[in-house]
Amino acid sequence: MDKREIKSIIEGLLFTFGEPIDCNEVAKVLGIPNKEVLSILLEMKDEFDFNRRGIRIIRFNNSFQLGTRPEHHEWIKQIVQGRNTRSLSNAALETLSIVAYKQPVTKADIDHIRGVKSDRSLETLIGRRLAKEVGKLDKPGKPNLYGTTDEFLRYFGLESLKELPPIDDFRIEEIEEE
Amino acid sequence: MSYNVSVEVFEGPMDLLLNLIDKNEIDIYDIPINTVTDQFVSQLRKWEDMNLEVASDFIIMAATLIEIKSKMLLPKEIVLVDGEEVHLDPREELVMRLIEYKLYKDISESLKSSEDVYSKVYYKPQEDVSDFRDPFEELNAVQLMDLVDTLQNILQRHRYDNPQENFFEIRREEVSLEECTRDIEDQVKINGKIKFSDIITAQASRSRIIAYFLSLLELMRTRFIYVRQNDSFSDLIIEMRGI
Numbered sequence: 001m002d003k004r005e006i007k008s009i010i011e012g013l014l015f016t017f018g019e020p021i022d023c024n025e026v027a028k029v030l031g032i033p034n035k036e037v038l039s040i041l042l043e044m045k046d047e048f049d050f051n052r053r054g055i056r057i058i059r060f061n062n063s064f065q066l067g068t069r070p071e072h073h074e075w076i077k078q079i080v081q082g083r084n085t086r087s088l089s090n091a092a093l094e095t096l097s098i099v100a101y102k103q104p105v106t107k108a109d110i111d112h113i114r115g116v117k118s119d120r121s122l123e124t125l126i127g128r129r130l131a132k133e134v135g136k137l138d139k140p141g142k143p144n145l146y147g148t149t150d151e152f153l154r155y156f157g158l159e160s161l162k163e164l165p166p167i168d169d170f171r172i173e174e175i176e177e178e
Numbered sequence: 179m180s181y182n183v184s185v186e187v188f189e190g191p192m193d194l195l196l197n198l199i200d201k202n203e204i205d206i207y208d209i210p211i212n213t214v215t216d217q218f219v220s221q222l223r224k225w226e227d228m229n230l231e232v233a234s235d236f237i238i239m240a241a242t243l244i245e246i247k248s249k250m251l252l253p254k255e256i257v258l259v260d261g262e263e264v265h266l267d268p269r270e271e272l273v274m275r276l277i278e279y280k281l282y283k284d285i286s287e288s289l290k291s292s293e294d295v296y297s298k299v300y301y302k303p304q305e306d307v308s309d310f311r312d313p314f315e316e317l318n319a320v321q322l323m324d325l326v327d328t329l330q331n332i333l334q335r336h337r338y339d340n341p342q343e344n345f346f347e348i349r350r351e352e353v354s355l356e357e358c359t360r361d362i363e364d365q366v367k368i369n370g371k372i373k374f375s376d377i378i379t380a381q382a383s384r385s386r387i388i389a390y391f392l393s394l395l396e397l398m399r400t401r402f403i404y405v406r407q408n409d410s411f412s413d414l415i416i417e418m419r420g421i
Contacts, residue, residue, distance in 0.1 A: 015302070065301060073298030090290075097289055113278055115275070116191070116235045157299075170284045
């Protein structure tokens with residue numbers, strides 16, 4: 001199978017699957033080594049961007065998915081009415097910031113930083129699959145530890161957690177302000 | 179006649195405190211604790227006058243501020259750090275907490291702008307390919323002997339070959355909601371879309387059906403799934419909820 005054909009098959013797979021598909025899964029279907037599939041997928045992603053296709057290949061961690069370009073929203077929204085885009089409340093965003101940068105983190109730590117109880121916002125985040133329980137802290141009471149999900153990456157357009165801006169960037173900003 | 183009511187919204191006492199610091203253009207490392215405490219407390223009073231319930235978190239913060247204020251009146255505590263005398267500032271802990279809170283507040287604003295951009299992306303739901311599957315595919319590999327074996331297994335399990343043991347104790351069936359919920363979750367995760375009748379086997383007892391139905395309501399409440407029904411009394415179609 002030549003590369004062109006492989007790319008073509010992968011495009012069909014991504015279209016049919018709709019949901020994020022793991023690179024390993026694609027490799028299994030095609031019977032090609034994982035590494036090769038990954039490099040082809042990354043190449044395809046660049047090609048889609050280079051050719052300014054209306055469909056983009058979105059990557060997060062090891063998963064790939066087709067999606068539209070955010071800058072086309074203005075036009076797309078005119079044909080898809082009533083889409084439910086509830087954005088997150090400030091409280092939920094604050095909580096999520098702490099979860100993202102301090103994970104794994106307990107609810108008590110989050111409450112301490114925010115100075116208020118964060119039960120409700122944490123519940124919202126888990127309900128929207130942006131955060132999840134990732135284990136328990138080995139301390140009295142065995143409190144739950146929370147972390148972010150793949151959905152979190154997709155939601156904020158990140159490829160991996162490494163893409164989060166380093167926390168020091170925000171600290172520097174503060175010093176500049178003064 | 180119309181009323182214009184504007185109430186500033188604060189995410190908590192830390193948020194209010196930061197707001198006061200911003201408003202007064204105060205150096206966060208050198209907070210004039212008198213001014214800030216007065217303003218903080220008068221804000222709480224204002225809320226009380228408006229008949230708003232003041233959350234206990236705000237009252238704790240007010241108490242902390244007053245405690246710091248009173249400590250400021252006392253001579254500074256001196257501790258030795260590496261042989262050097264260091265004056266303890268009673269404000270230090272609060273300042274550290276404020277700086278940390280401000281950090282995450284700033285981060286949350288940056289997340290907010292990413293959210294604004296990426297909520298404008300559209301995805302396609304998974305294709306439903308169940309129509310293209312051969313319903314008898316699973317049976318292709320079945321041989322006659324398999325049927326014989328299976329029948330024998332069933333007979334053995336029901337002990338028809340031994341009339342002596344043809345007595346059973348009838349137990350009350352225990353159905354746990356957790357078990358049913360997990361079952362639905364698993365099935366939805368695997369198949370994406372299922373029918374309620376798929377979950378309920380023909381032998382399911384009434385209590386089991388009720389347990390499944392309660393689990394279904396619970397999963398709808400936690401927004402894991404949504405359920406639709408095309409006509410009255412028709413089958414319930416259960417789908418995993420997309421975000």
